[in-house]
Amino acid sequence: MKKILSFFVLLFAFSAVAQVIQPVKWQTAVEDNGNETFTLVFTGKIDAGWHVYSQTTPDGGPLPLLATYEAAGKGYDLIGKTTESKTKRAFNDVFGVDEVFFEGKVVLRQKISRKNPKIKSVVASLSYQVCEEKCINEDKTFTFSLPEPTVSTPVASESNTVTAVDTVSKAVDTAAVVTNVATSKKVEKSAEIKAEKSDDKSIWSIFLLAFLGGIVATITPCVFPMIPMTVSFFLKQSGSKAKGRFNAIFYGFCIVLICVLITLPFHLLEGANPDVFSEISTNVWLNVFFFIIFSIFAVSFFGAFEITMPSALANKVDSASDRGGKIGIFFMALTLIIVSFSCIGPALGFVLGTSLNSDGGAWILSLAMLGFGLGLALPFMFFALAPSLLGNLPKSGGWLNTVKVVFGFIELALAFKFLSNADLVLNAHYLxxxxxxxxxxxxxxxxxxxxxxxxxxxxxxxxxxxxxxxxxxxxxxxxxxxxxxxxxxxxxxxxxxxxxxxxxxxxxxxxxxASVTTESATALPDGAVAGPHGIASFEEYEAGLAYAKKVGKPVLIDFTGRACQNCRLMEANVWSDQEVLKILKNEVVLISLFGDERTKLPEAEQYISKETGNKIATVGQKWSEFQRQRYGTNARPYYVLMNHEENILNEPVAYTPDIDTYLSWLKEGVKKF
Structure with a gap:
């Protein structure tokens, strides 16, 4: 059984990319109180089931929240302490003290007074512990942009008379500042709402694709003949129609449950190593292994031989199904999956390999399996509720083998995608x-x-x-x-x-x-390479940042991968848009950091990650660690617009297939720069 579980772990892991857990999503704002005093506001949305410990949680218990303000006392002063929103209190049996914590939402407020009008921003950091069944220590840094200093009204005198026009002009300027701040907040809120809608749309697309994959799997020779046989068995052997229908529906529920249970090991793996999905999907030898496995499946579908699970395992599970009751029905569902593995295994692999996005991790994998299980179980449940329609099903015959052969061609095409991934990661240029x-x-x-x-x-x-x-x-x-x-x-x-x-x-x-001319080659800045669509791209962070300072343009960091499917979709379908391409070529400096680059780092640059304990030995590991440490994620693709002080200009975005949304995001960041 352990070997089979390990096989499932390998089979369903490809193309999945992990997302570092972020139970708290932060927003910041600046309130202008007048007279050069401001309130810095931190608002954190806490995921259900999680809680953040307060600044006032007692010693001897969990780590309290700590807020620090860079350069406080130099150009600006703190007014009082950082205040908190409403907290909860509960006794912790482990630590033996009362815990003070936030649930659902946390709001922190710090008043400051600006002494130096040249101070345009304040950098603040939060260090806190957020817990569910497990605890995560997080450190977040925020940059608060302060409004421009208000110009004091000059005193009227013989040499300096304040006219009504001056007064009106200043009033207009002050109103403009307030309007700009309010507009900025609306834009940021709008962008956040759009991002949430985009994420929801992406998640439902994955679920729907997996669901359709499950339905397609039911018309394979291994599954289709089982539908009328299984439904008839429950209706005839259960004693009554009502009980028979219930048993058939429970049978379908067990199919869904088994599909979801398969994903449990991935949650454990992701918890132990946040980079596990990225490492699996870009591992050269694992991709070669998948190429071989899918090629074997394809040849089997063509009729060269039959792939089956070990008969001993199938017989053992089948005998367990004779126990009766709900446990027996569960083992009947497990028997179906094991016996039909030769058909649904490749179909399931195809669905997962082409539907998982880059920033979902184990939860997206579970969602895809839930959809696939529902699609696979739906015919069994539907015909249990409407058994009279069983007679309308097409009879088994040669058409089922045609379906199997078509699947074989698709599996063969997909196999070469894995071989291509290995070639891309090695940069071997064979394929x-x-x-x-x-x-x-x-x-x-x-x-x-x-x-x-x-x-x-x-x-x-x-x-x-x-x-x-x-x-x-x-x-x-x-x-x-x-x-x-x-x-x-x-x-x-x-x-x-x-x-x-x-x-x-x-x-x-x-x-x-076509050929690369001398003119096009010399057009590239020193240290840059020709990226997608001829965009000048830097693959070294420091070199790209130095060039951006030289030419006075903002930086676009593109966290990407050699074998990243969604990265290629963005480059082909979004970056190719004329307006987007114009900005990428002329208004920003592109830095592309490949998280799956296998080139070894010099010995002097290799180190051990303090967060994961893993050795950072390759260029890809270096950029993945850099992304995770600075931006709290290792999703690919991931785009960050920043200024020359390395402060972000607007909220970074991940996979954004809508051209208008991505274009608006680019324009917003460039305008803020």
């Missing part, structure tokens, strides 16, 4: 863009010939005519094959931009027949 696309043209071209009846496999039934559905699928597949062909000559192929290597990773980066 460049043109080669990858040529392989896909061959695979989907062969699938078209198969659907048209020009190719047959061992278990195919004789084909004397094409059904309407098969003919339509054949035309669709052939059209897709034709669509791929221009990609051999440099076409962007936006429909599949997440799968092939990027345009820069090809024999002809500038398109077929």
């Amino acid at each position: 460049e863009r043109e080669v990858f696309i040529a392989i896909w043209v061959a695979i989907f071209g062969s699938l078209s010939l198969y659907l048209f009846g020009k190719i047959r496999f061992p278990h195919d039934s004789p084909l004397d005519h094409l059904s309407v559905s098969r003919a339509l699928l054949a035309v669709l597949t052939f059209s897709f094959t034709v669509y791929l062909i221009p990609g051999l000559w440099g076409a962007p192929l936006k429909l599949i931009s997440a799968f092939p290597p990027p345009l820069t990773y090809s024999e002809s980066p500038n398109g077929f027949g």
